[in-house]
Amino acid sequence: MTAEAALLAQFTALDTATVSDALDACGLPPGQGGLRPMWGRPRVAGFAVTVELEPLADEHTGAHIHTDTIASAGPDDVVVVANGGRTDVSSWGGILSVGASVRSVRGVVTDGACRDVGQARELGFPVFARAQVPATARGRLRQRSTGEPVALGEVTVHPGDVVLADEGGVVVVPRERAPQVLEAARRLAEREAAIEADVRAGVPLPQAMHDARLAGTEASR
Template sequence: MSAEATLLEQFTALDTATVSDALDACGLPPGQGGLRPMWGRPKVAGFAVTVELESLSGEHDGSHILTGAIAEAGPDDVIVVANGGRTDVSSWGGIVSVGAAVRSVRGAITDGACRDVAQARDLGFPVFARAQVPATARGRLRQRSTGEPISIGGVRVRAGDVVVADEGGVVVVPRERATEVLDAAQRLAEREAAIEAEVRAGVPLPQAMRDARLAGTEAR
């Protein structure tokens, strides 16, 4: 297994709340809510393939949004779409889900609405969005950029950043700090597992959940 695949496997083993806490500890923007799985309870972790959309004004150039980015994406990637949180028009649909699934892309996250959720569900393809809407992007949206830095809910996402999404929300980990954040998240997960075990064993909650212990600053 490659180093990249191992990194993603380790992030997949964590939930977004734990990674968000690690981002806080590293002085980075935390995770965000509002980007929900459109079916089931999937969890994805992958390298961001970034796309930015904007309102269509004037003549359309004929190429459909997202298709080029999907054609270049692969099994370690997640498509991340910036559409300003718009929920009046779809920024992800069924045919692009098919195209992404054929490429073994891990999932799609769109800062906007999607449609054709049943098709994505039947494919087993995870889609995270702010809402569902039947309105097509055709004649309403065009692609502004691909592979460039984008903003999702105010958080900057660059191509190649690690993105983790589950039913709790979405986190973005800058690629150059991924190992640092992963180490912090794994330590947090171990600490929380130990606290949970003590609580289940009858240790009083205030004693188990000491602030210094949760922060990892308690002397051993």
């Protein structure tokens, strides 16, 4: 296993809530809600491959959106699509899921809507989006950029950042801070597990939740 794959495996073992708390402790933007798995309960961690879309302003559409991005993506990657939260037009569809699945891409997170969810489910390809809509992107959207920093809700995603998505939402970890955030998240997970064990053993909830372990003050060191 490469060092990159090992890093992603360690993030995949955590949930977005814990990593969001770790981002807070490290002085970084926390996770975001509203980006939901469109089928099942997948958990995906990968390095961001970024795309920004924009409304089509003329008749010339050029290449179909995402095709060049998918062609260059690989098995450690998650495609991140910036589309301004639009839910009236699809920013990801079934053929794109097929292409990404063939490339062993880990999943897609789109700040917008998607379609052809049944096809993605049959492929086992995780799609996180704000909504489903049948309206095609053809004639409505074009690709503004690929491989550039993009806005995913309130967070800026740079190519190569670690993206973790599950049923709780999405977190973005700057690549250069990933080891620090990972270590903070591990400590927080251990604290919460210990507190949960106390509660299950009969420790009163106010006493358990008052435990300084929950504050995670060590996580920022």
